[in-house]
Amino acid sequence: MTLNINLLKNLPFPYFVIDRNFKILFQSNKAIEEFSFKKNFLNLAVESSRKKLKDFLSDINDSPHLNICMLKKNLKACSVRLYKLPSDEELHLFCFPNEIDSDERLQVDPLCQKQDNEMNIQVITEVLPNNDYFASIGKLAAGIVHEIRNPLTAVKGFIQLLKPYLSEIGKEYYADVALEEINRTNEIIFEFLNNAKPNDRMKQPAHLNKIIRDVVILYKSEAILRNINITVDYDDHDTVLQLEDKQLKHILTNILNNAIEALSDRKDGVQGCIHIATKVREDHAVIFIEDNGCGMSKETLESLFLPFYSTKENGTGIGMPLCKKIIEDNGGQIEISSIVNTGTIIKVVLPVVQKAKLTSIV
Numbered sequence: 445m446t447l448n449i450n451l452l453k454n455l456p457f458p459y460f461v462i463d464r465n466f467k468i469l470f471q472s473n474k475a476i477e478e479f480s481f482k483k484n485f486l487n488l489a490v491e492s493s494r495k496k497l498k499d500f501l502s503d504i505n506d507s508p509h510l511n512i513c514m515l516k517k518n519l520k521a522c523s524v525r526l527y528k529l530p531s532d533e534e535l536h537l538f539c540f541p542n543e544i545d546s547d548e549r550l551q552v553d554p555l556c557q558k559q560d561n562e563m564n565i566q567v568i569t570e571v572l573p574n575n576d577y578f579a580s581i582g583k584l585a586a587g588i589v590h591e592i593r594n595p596l597t598a599v600k601g602f603i604q605l606l607k608p609y610l611s612e613i614g615k616e617y618y619a620d621v622a623l624e625e626i627n628r629t630n631e632i633i634f635e636f637l638n639n640a641k642p643n644d645r646m647k648q649p650a651h652l653n654k655i656i657r658d659v660v661i662l663y664k665s666e667a668i669l670r671n672i673n674i675t676v677d678y679d680d681h682d683t684v685l686q687l688e689d690k691q692l693k694h695i696l697t698n699i700l701n702n703a704i705e706a707l708s709d710r711k712d713g714v715q716g717c718i719h720i721a722t723k724v725r726e727d728h729a730v731i732f733i734e735d736n737g738c739g740m741s742k743e744t745l746e747s748l749f750l751p752f753y754s755t756k757e758n759g760t761g762i763g764m765p766l767c768k769k770i771i772e773d774n775g776g777q778i779e780i781s782s783i784v785n786t787g788t789i790i791k792v793v794l795p796v797v798q799k800a801k802l803t804s805i806v
Contacts, residue, residue: 448584650689672716679722687774698763706737736787
């Protein structure tokens with residue numbers, strides 16, 4: 445499997461990989477920024493804490509985490525909570541500060557932090573358990589989500605304080621959207637802390653044509669700016685699918701984002717086209733999404749659903765694996781065919797709850 449090293453380097457907390465002799469094999473940018481360069485991880489701890497740290501890393505201490513004092517770049521000691529994840533001959537270590545100064549919190553961009561935290565939770569709870577190499581990361585998540593929840597609570601409070609001022613300039617809607625997204629993130633955290641699996645959630649049937657129409661509207665302005673033509677052929681049934689509308693929206697937005705990027709990568713001046721079609725059978729519906737973008741190589745196609753695989757410079761490699769998981773959790777399947785410099789066709793098949801003949805599509 446090809447890991448997206450860029451993603452690991454840019455984790456929003458210090459992350460280390462060490463061998464069983466405590467030699468540092470890899471460290472994230474945050475780790476390099478906060479701690480002095482040392483070849484041996486034990487030397488990052490204050491001298492009085494090194495035996496305790498060695499016992500923790502040697503599995504003499506069975507606890508999944510350890511509170512310890514470590515030396516920062518300025519040689520000042522700081523208290524951190526260290527989580528460990530064994531993997532064959534290596535240990536993966538995650539560091540979180542035991543306390544975050546309130547003044548430091550105020551400097552954090554609330555919306556950016558919310559989005560980063562939500563992405564990290566989704567990776568841990570929905571993508572990583574599918575891969576054997578990362579399956580045991582889930583054991584750490586219950587502790588890590590508590591570290592995420594604290595700053596989220598502070599961010600929510602700040603936005604609520606700002607809401608009256610935004611109302612005065614007619615921007616109250618911004619606060620409402622931010623609060624709604626924070627509440628959704630907290631729901632994800634609550635679901636995980638209660639050991640709920642993604643496929644255990646209550647299914648909220650989704651109206652296929654309506655959701656496609658809503659998503660296409662979101663992309664119309666961007667398509668016009670990029671000279672891309674989006675067309676849709678609806679099946680003449682009011683089809684209800686057995687998955688949540690937000691899940692289908694997530695799938696469609698990921699696919700359309702990729703299609704628009706693929707069209708933007710073409711440099712030959714060809715008119716960009718995205719065509720969406722729905723077909724309904726007896727017990728399932730099929731969504732076809734076709735573009736005439738730059739296409740994908742055979743190697744990219746084979747790796748497309750691997751977590752953290754990405755050909756984009758700043759890509760996370762999370763979007764398509766998560767889409768595939770959502771589709772399969774709801775009893776469906778996804779197929780992709782692509783030709784370089786010609787385009788891509790994506791076929792999504794999903795179970796139907798009910799269907800009725802339509803007289804028109806509004």
